[in-house]
Amino acid sequence: RACHPVRPDSVVLVLSGLLGFLTYSYDRMHDLSEESDIINAPERTNWLRANYTFMVYLCAIAVVISLIAMLLRPAAIFPIMSTIGLACAYSLPILPDGRSLKKIPGVKTALIVVLWVILTFLIPMTVSGVHWSFPIIGGILYESLMIASIANLNDIRDTRGDSLAGVPTIPVIFGVRIAFFFSLVTIIAATMVGATLGNWVLVMLGVIGTIGLLFNSSKVLEMLR
Structure with missing residues (x-):
């Protein structure tokens, strides 16, 4: 049987890209007053503060375009709502003690992984009706x-600021060496x-990523000194 090339859905591509932008922008703009952001990324924080109004308008435009895309692809609404809910839950004080999910050890990395899987796999799969298969599961795992x-x-990289702000990331909890x-x-x-997928x-x-890590290991581990 002849194999037909899979054509990417341009609406889904735009939607996933905009949701990634909105999720990241919301998290960064929500944390502008936090000490960790000021310490970890002063240039980014200062730029966002100086261009806050511009970013609000840009995000508003992205929201409008996303809503239009959702109307064109209604099957994507549920996974999109899940993405928005997770992004908000990460930063907002929803826990009984007034903390956000980012204050729970290990949640930050896990949530980033889940959000990207939703954006790049679950939304396209839901819209296109693609069924689960070994290559897809392998792709998600990869x-x-x-x-x-x-x-x-x-x-x-952000260990110092996260430590001062009480954000329990892996390097803050276990140290830079174990995190590396x-x-x-x-x-x-x-x-x-x-390799298992044959891709x-x-x-x-x-x-390439492994080689890059090994070549930069000395710079990373210098943080221990």
Whole structure:
């Protein structure tokens, strides 16, 4: 049977991109007053403060376009609502003691992984009616491991600010050394998943990421001094 190329749904691509932008922008703009953001990324924080009104208008435009896209692809509404709910729950004080989910150890990395899986897999699958299969499950596992590795590396960079702000990331809880090896192990595991899938593009991405980690290991571990 002849294989027909899969054409990407441009509406879903736009929708996923805008939701990623809105989720990230909401989190960054919500945390502008937090000490961790000021310490970890002063240039970004100062830029957002100086251009706050512009960002509000930009996000409003993104919301309008997203709503139009949702009307065109109503099957995506439920996973989108899940994305919005998780993003809000991460930053808002919804817990009984007045804390947000970001104050729970390990939640930050896990939530980032879940959000990306929803945006890049669940929404397209729901809209297109694609069924679960071994390659899709493998792809989700690969993406989850890669994102966990990258998100954790960003947390290593932000260790000082997160520690002062009481954000319990992996490097804050277990230390930079263990966090570094967590990223190394997860990216190697992702590479193995890519090999199992027989997708050598994914394998090459994993190999390049692993080499990059090893070459920069001395810089990362300097933070221990």
